[in-house]
Amino acid sequence: MPPSPPPVDPPPPWRQRFIDRLEASGRFRTATLITALAGMFATSFPVTILTIALGPIAEEFGAAETTIAWVISAPMLLSAVFFPLLGKLGDLRGHRQIFLIGFGFATIVAGLTALAWDEWSLIGFRTLAAILGGATQPTSMALIFSVYPPEQRVRAMGWWSMTGAAAPALGLALGGPLVEIFGWRVVFGLQATISLVALALAYAVLRETPRKKVRFDFAGSVALALGIGGCMFSLGSLRMIENSPMMPILGLGVGAIGLAAFVAIERRVEEPLLPLAFFxxxxxxxxxxxxxxxxxxxxxxxxxxxxxxxxxxxxxxxxxxxxxxxxxxxxxxxxxxxxxxxxxxxxxxxxxxxxxxxxxxxxxxxxxxxxxxxxxxxxxxxxxxxxxxxxxxxxxxxxxxxxxxxxxxxxxxxxxxxxxxxxxxxxxxxxxxxxxxxxxxxxxxxxxxxxxxxxxxxxxxxxxxxxxxxxxxxxxxxxxxxxx
CATH class of the missing domain: 1.20.1250.20 (MFS general substrate transporter like domains)
Structure with a gap:
């Protein structure tokens, strides 16, 4: 494999020495893999715990379970909207930088989630944490790809997929006893603690990827977000079609307009968010x-x-x-x-x-x-x-x-x-x-x-x-x- 490209900004001497020692021992790739996966694990394991805790949370806040269910669905829907934006920002600004910024703010919001005072603050904090933590998904994959040659990436992705499965599985296995003994708020204190350790490891180990000096396709990102958001909302509201028959149609209409605008924009811009030629x-x-x-x-x-x-x-x-x-x-x-x-x-x-x-x-x-x-x-x-x-x-x-x-x-x-x-x-x-x-x-x-x-x-x-x-x-x- 050819040597890794030099980082855009030289790291501090102590971190460069640490990375040099890892490379000299042949453990840098493994360390990068473990570090990237630790960040992804920390941001994803609470999902299944929350699924178990919906009843107690609804009871504590005196809220309807249909309202509390948005603690699960809102983060899933809105984080998907931001995936392309975060992935492209990593390509342009460096995946390490986007990983650390997103993960760092997600850690702060995880701590704030433990202090939620009603159902709406909980839904808001969880959604924000999912959007910010979503930065670890495309960037962790790109960071792993940056240190593994193409012929070895499929094995690395085996561990990436395993982590994606193990995180919610661990939440499912431990969620019940944790919530029953300590209450649901301790879950987010635990998440913030794990995230802090993983964040420190990421700062020390991860090497920045090359950056592109081009303008960010803001118009394309807005149009794509509108298109994806509308389509995801339409899908989510199909289950309530008997009570709100116009909601899926409205969402689909907004999504179609957004996607049509996105295609038109991507055909004109010099540096598109998602080149249509890929398809x-x-x-x-x-x-x-x-x-x-x-x-x-x-x-x-x-x-x-x-x-x-x-x-x-x-x-x-x-x-x-x-x-x-x-x-x-x-x-x-x-x-x-x-x-x-x-x-x-x-x-x-x-x-x-x-x-x-x-x-x-x-x-x-x-x-x-x-x-x-x-x-x-x-x-x-x-x-x-x-x-x-x-x-x-x-x-x-x-x-x-x-x-x-x-x-x-x-x-x-x-x-x-x-x-x-x-x-x-x-x-x-x-x-x-x-x-x-x-x-x-x-x-x-x-x-x-x-x-x-x-x-x-x-x-x-x-x-x-x-x-x-x-x-x-x-x-x-x-x-x-x-x-x-």
């Missing part, structure tokens, strides 16, 4: 659609699964434990997916992962029809393993589709499509389920999830072959001619 690359577009469809099937079924288990008469703790098995399978499967990507190539590993996940969803649908917990859990494990196998290669394939200087916006686009796909899947499967607790309703819902995941198998075929796959194909062609 002509099948590696870029097919990978994004694959990510969206896997996220739709995975997250949509995740929301419905507890209702099936509870409907069979099991307790909430049993339901949480069984669902945790799926997350555990994802956590184990992600590093396996990284190694699989190195051996099969990104297209091959993506196909294998999407296929296994689709099979797992089909088995889960069978289990709901038969009302068999055993079959259902086998399906859950298959979903987790398949998703874990596919994600590292999907993420690494995105990095091959753009120049190194555009890794931030590419990573942000990948996260945006993943989050948008998750919102789409949750909405569609919730509408299909419709609160009807019958074997037929659950089977239909999980068959719909199977269909969404099956689309990802088809689109994964169109992901461009990596150098590893092209080399294997060349050897296969040469072998008959040489007698090997």
């Amino acid at each position: 002509r690359s099948r590696n870029f577009s097919a990978t994004l659609v694959t990510n969206a469809m896997t996220s739709a099937g995975y997250m949509g079924s995740f929301v419905i699964a507890p209702f099936f288990i509870l409907g069979l008469g099991y307790s909430e703790s049993v339901a949480s434990t069984l669902i945790l098995m799926r997350t555990g399978a994802l956590t184990v499967g992600s590093p396996m997916g990284g190694r699989l990507g190195e051996r099969l190539g990104e297209r091959g590993a993506s196909l294998a992962g999407c296929g296994v996940m689709t099979l797992g969803l089909g088995i889960a649908a069978w289990g709901t029809w038969e009302q068999s917990v055993f079959l259902f859990v086998i399906g859950l494990i298959g979903q987790g393993l398949g998703h874990g196998w596919s994600q590292p290669s999907i993420t690494a394939a995105i990095s091959r589709s753009v120049d190194e200087s555009d890794l931030g916006i590419a990573a942000a686009s990948n996260r945006l499509f993943g989050q948008g796909g998750a919102a789409f899947g949750i909405t569609i499967l919730t509408l299909v389920y419709a609160g009807v607790n019958t074997p037929q309703a659950f089977a239909t819902t999980f068959l719909a999830a199977t269909g969404l995941s099956a689309i990802s198998v088809i689109t994964a075929i169109w992901i461009g072959a990596s150098k590893l796959e092209l080399h294997a194909d060349e050897e296969a062609r040469v072998a008959p001619a040489t007698g090997r």
